Amino acid sequence: MARLIASSSSSAAVYCFVVLLINAMAMAPATATETAAAAAVDKCERDLDLLMGSCEEYLRFPAEAKAAPSMACCGAVRRVDVGCLCGMVTPEVEQYVCMDKAVYVAAYCHRPLLPGSYCGSKLV
Structure with missing residues (x-):
């Protein structure tokens, strides 16, 4: 027992x-991997804030009447991680951001998106 x-x-x-x-x-x-992933997301969100703060007026609808972005906008475009930002583009974001204009602004600012790549649902 x-x-x-x-x-x-x-x-x-x-x-x-x-x-x-x-x-x-x-x-x-x-873990270090989780911490690095969280830091990358934080940076991407800061990049989004920077881009929208500097370029919002050049990215809004309507799709036509594209305006040359300001120097401040182009400076922001050159500093952000475009690949990360394109990965954050959801259908909800595409209701507010004109993806045709986003591609135009990136190209105008000498930061063109890679041909054949996607930014949200937009095929470049």
Whole structure:
């Protein structure tokens, strides 16, 4: 009987240890990969803020009447990670940002998108 109690106590101890280990892992700080990914998303969001703050008037609908972007807008276009920003373009974003104008602005500012690439649903 004592052996049965000891066996069941050790099983309970192992179970508690596993539960504590899983909880500790869940609460542990992010790994380097997760931290780097979060930093990349943060940078991309800052790039979006910079671009929209400098270029919003050149990216809005209607698609026609494209205006030459300002020097400030082109400066922003040259500083941002265009690939990251294009990855953030959702159908909701495309309701507010004219992708034809986005491609035009990028090209005008000497930062053309790669032919055959996508920016949101826009095939360049």
